[in-house]
Amino acid sequence: MSISTSVLEALLQAQPQLRSQIYFKPSLIALSHAMEDQVLAGVGEPLVIANFQQERFYRQEAHRYRRIAAQTPHVYVLAAPETEFKNASGHYETIAFAPTDELKHEWHLVVVGEQYASCLVCRERDAIASTPSPEGCKNQNEWSVLQTSFLEMDQSRRFEGVWTFDRQVSCWVANLLLDRIVGYRPELAAKVAQAKLKLQQNLSGFPQADPGPFAERLVTYLQAGQYKLLKAYSSIAIQERKERLINSITDTIRRSLHLDEILQVATSELGQALGLCRCMIYRCKATDTAATISHEFLGSSALASVAQQTWPLQNHPLFQEVLEKRSPVWMENTQSSPRLQAVPEILALAQEWQIGSWLMAPVFYNDRLLGLIELHHCGAQTYRWQQDEIALVEAIATQLGVALIQAEAYANLEDLNEQLEALDRTRSNLIAITGHELRTPLSTIQICLESLAQEPDMPLELRQVMLNTALDDAERLRELVQDFLTLSRLESGRVEWHPEPLPLGECVDLALSSVRSRQAEVSLPQITTCLPSELPLVQADGEWLVEVLSKLLDNACKFTPTQGQVTIEAQDNQNQMLEVTIGDTGRGIEPNRLEAVFDRFYQEEGALRRTTGGTGLGLAICRQIVQNWGGQIWAQSDGKDLGSQFRFTIPIVGNTKAQPAESASETRQPTRRPRNRTRAKRRTTLK
Structure with missing residues (x-):
C-alpha cells in the first residue's frame, strides 16, 4: 500500500x-x-x-x-x-x-x-x-x-x-x-x-x-539556541585569535630566520592577545640553573622590566614541574601557593616583580627543551587561567619550537658554508703549494740526477754541486711532507704528549742551534736573546716547545732583512703563565691579517708569487701545539714594514724558579731533542 x-x-x-x-x-x-x-x-x-x-x-x-x-x-x-x-x-x-x-x-x-x-x-x-x-x-x-x-x-x-x-x-x-x-x-x-x-x-x-506551555517551550528553546550560538561565536573568536597569532608567527618565520625577530613578534602578539601584564620568552636547556630574559612584553608602563635579568631555574617549582609533566603549569595566586612557600627565593622573586598569577609553558622539539614562555598577571587578585588560553600558549610554543630549530639549522648552515669556503680555500692553496713546493724541487732533483747519469766524465766539483742541489731540494720536500704529517697528527689528536718541568733558556738555545744549522749558508739578521736571569720552570713537552720556538724564529728570520734584528723575550704575566715574545723588524703584518696568519696554507703574498719559501703550515702547527698545553698564541704588528711580534704563553710549574745558567753546556738538557737533521751534517758526510 x-x-x-x-x-x-x-x-x-x-x-x-x-x-x-x-x-x-x-x-x-x-x-x-x-x-x-x-x-x-x-x-x-x-x-x-x-x-x-x-x-x-x-x-x-x-x-x-x-x-x-x-x-x-x-x-x-x-x-x-x-x-x-x-x-x-x-x-x-x-x-x-x-x-x-x-x-x-x-x-x-x-x-x-x-x-x-x-x-x-x-x-x-x-x-x-x-x-x-x-x-x-x-x-x-x-x-x-x-x-x-x-x-x-x-x-x-x-x-x-x-x-x-x-x-x-x-x-x-x-x-x-x-x-x-x-x-x-x-x-x-x-x-x-x-x-x-x-x-x-x-x-x-x-x-x-x-498557549502558555507552548510559549514557555519556545522561549526556552530560543534561549538554549542563543546560548549555543554565543558559545559557537566565542569558540570561533578564540579559534580566530589562535589562528591569527599562529599565522603571524608563521609569517615571521617565513619572512625571516632571524631568531630575535621571531621571538620578539611572538612575545608581543601573545601578550597583546591575552591582555597580560607581562609576557616573557627566553632560551634555556633542561640542565640550566639560570637563564637570561631576552624578550619581554609589558602590558603597562608602570610595571618594572625584567629584560636582561638573570632568572633562577634550579629551585624553581614551576620549572621542575614543567620538566616533569612536559606541559604548561601555572599558579593562580603566588602568595597563597604552597609550592612557593617552600622556596623563599622564588617567593621573593614573585614579590619583587609583582607576579600575582604565574604560567610557565615549555618550548620542546623532539623531547629537547629549547626555551620557556612565561605569562604574568600582576596584583593580589587570583587569576584563573582558561583552557583556551593554555591551548593558545601550547600552540604558540609548538610553532616556536619549529622556529628555534629552523634558526639553529640556518646558523649551522652558515657555519658549514664558512667551513666549506675555508676548505675550498685550503684546497686551492694545497693545489698551488703542491705545484710550487713539490713540482719545482722534484724537477731540480730530476735534472741533477739525469745530468749525473748522462755525464759520467763530469768534473768532481760540478758533480758535488749537482749532488748538493739535489739534496737541498730533497730536504725541502722532506720538510713539506713532515709539516703535513705533523699538522695532521696534531689536528686528529694522535700525538702523545710528555709534559715535564723545563727551563726556557735551554729550549731557546736548542731552537737557535736548529735555525742556524738549517740556514748555515744564509746571512741571518741579528738575533738577540733577552731572557731574565731568573725564570720559573715551564710545564711543557720539550720536543714540541723547541718546535714552536724554531718555527717562530724561522718565520722571523725569513721576513727580516739581513741588517734587521730578531729578539727573544720572556716574562711572567702573573697568571701562572710565562709569556714568550719573538719580535722582528721585518716586513710586518697588516692589522686585518693578524688572525689569518695562523690559518693553514696562509701565504701573505700568495702561493705562487711569494719571494720567500715555505708551506704556510708553520704557524698553524704552532697554534695547535700551544693550545694543547692550555696556552694562547697571537700576533701583533703596527702594519706593513713596521715589524711584528709573535707571543705565546706556557704554563708555569708552581712557583719554582730556575737557577741562572752559566753556559749552555752547564744546563740540563731536555730529554728529547729536535727532530730536524741538518743539511750541513749530510754535506760533511758526502765530502
Whole structure:
C-alpha cells in the first residue's frame, strides 16, 4: 500500500480558511515538545498520533513516547522503516508505511484530549525535488547513503504547514491519519473505531488550549539556541585569535630566520592577545640553573622590566614541574601557593616583580627543551587561567619550537658554508703549494740526477754541486711532507704528549742551534736573546716547545732583512703563565691579517708569487701545539714594514724558579731533542 496524497494538501483543500506558514526544523521541534509536554503534564487519556517521516528521526524521540504511552493507550507512531522499525503493538502502536508513501515527506503531530486539542501538519519544502530518488541509484544502499547525506543538513531543513489549537481541524486531521493507519494495519480497526468515537464526543463547549506551555517551550528553546550560538561565536573568536597569532608567527618565520625577530613578534602578539601584564620568552636547556630574559612584553608602563635579568631555574617549582609533566603549569595566586612557600627565593622573586598569577609553558622539539614562555598577571587578585588560553600558549610554543630549530639549522648552515669556503680555500692553496713546493724541487732533483747519469766524465766539483742541489731540494720536500704529517697528527689528536718541568733558556738555545744549522749558508739578521736571569720552570713537552720556538724564529728570520734584528723575550704575566715574545723588524703584518696568519696554507703574498719559501703550515702547527698545553698564541704588528711580534704563553710549574745558567753546556738538557737533521751534517758526510 502506498498513498501519494499529501495530508497537508488534503487539509488545505478541506479547510480553505487555513493558511500555511514556513517553519525551520528547530521551530517544529520546540512546538512538538510543547505539545508532548502538555500530554505528560495533563490528565485523561488523549489521542496522540505522530508521523516522524523516517525511522532515524523516531529513534531520537522514542524515550519520550514511552513516557506518553504510560499516560494513554491511544498512541500511534508512523515512520518509514530503515532497519528495525516495523508494525508492532508494544508500549504504543507503530505503523511502518511504504518508503514511497507521501507521509515520508511530512511531519505530523496531533493531540486531542478532553480539555485541549492541537495539531501540527507540515510537509518538507521541495522534498520531492531535493530528495534523491531510487531510480537514479544503483542499489538500495546507495539510495540510503544519499538520503542520509541529504537529511543530515538538519538545522537548515524547511517545512511548510499549519499549527493550530482548533479542535475541529485537529479532529479532521486525526480521522484522516487513523484511516491511513487502518489501511496499513487492518487488525487495528476496532481500536481505531474507539478512537474515532472519542473524537465525535463533545465537539463543542470545551475551553481552548492554554498557549502558555507552548510559549514557555519556545522561549526556552530560543534561549538554549542563543546560548549555543554565543558559545559557537566565542569558540570561533578564540579559534580566530589562535589562528591569527599562529599565522603571524608563521609569517615571521617565513619572512625571516632571524631568531630575535621571531621571538620578539611572538612575545608581543601573545601578550597583546591575552591582555597580560607581562609576557616573557627566553632560551634555556633542561640542565640550566639560570637563564637570561631576552624578550619581554609589558602590558603597562608602570610595571618594572625584567629584560636582561638573570632568572633562577634550579629551585624553581614551576620549572621542575614543567620538566616533569612536559606541559604548561601555572599558579593562580603566588602568595597563597604552597609550592612557593617552600622556596623563599622564588617567593621573593614573585614579590619583587609583582607576579600575582604565574604560567610557565615549555618550548620542546623532539623531547629537547629549547626555551620557556612565561605569562604574568600582576596584583593580589587570583587569576584563573582558561583552557583556551593554555591551548593558545601550547600552540604558540609548538610553532616556536619549529622556529628555534629552523634558526639553529640556518646558523649551522652558515657555519658549514664558512667551513666549506675555508676548505675550498685550503684546497686551492694545497693545489698551488703542491705545484710550487713539490713540482719545482722534484724537477731540480730530476735534472741533477739525469745530468749525473748522462755525464759520467763530469768534473768532481760540478758533480758535488749537482749532488748538493739535489739534496737541498730533497730536504725541502722532506720538510713539506713532515709539516703535513705533523699538522695532521696534531689536528686528529694522535700525538702523545710528555709534559715535564723545563727551563726556557735551554729550549731557546736548542731552537737557535736548529735555525742556524738549517740556514748555515744564509746571512741571518741579528738575533738577540733577552731572557731574565731568573725564570720559573715551564710545564711543557720539550720536543714540541723547541718546535714552536724554531718555527717562530724561522718565520722571523725569513721576513727580516739581513741588517734587521730578531729578539727573544720572556716574562711572567702573573697568571701562572710565562709569556714568550719573538719580535722582528721585518716586513710586518697588516692589522686585518693578524688572525689569518695562523690559518693553514696562509701565504701573505700568495702561493705562487711569494719571494720567500715555505708551506704556510708553520704557524698553524704552532697554534695547535700551544693550545694543547692550555696556552694562547697571537700576533701583533703596527702594519706593513713596521715589524711584528709573535707571543705565546706556557704554563708555569708552581712557583719554582730556575737557577741562572752559566753556559749552555752547564744546563740540563731536555730529554728529547729536535727532530730536524741538518743539511750541513749530510754535506760533511758526502765530502
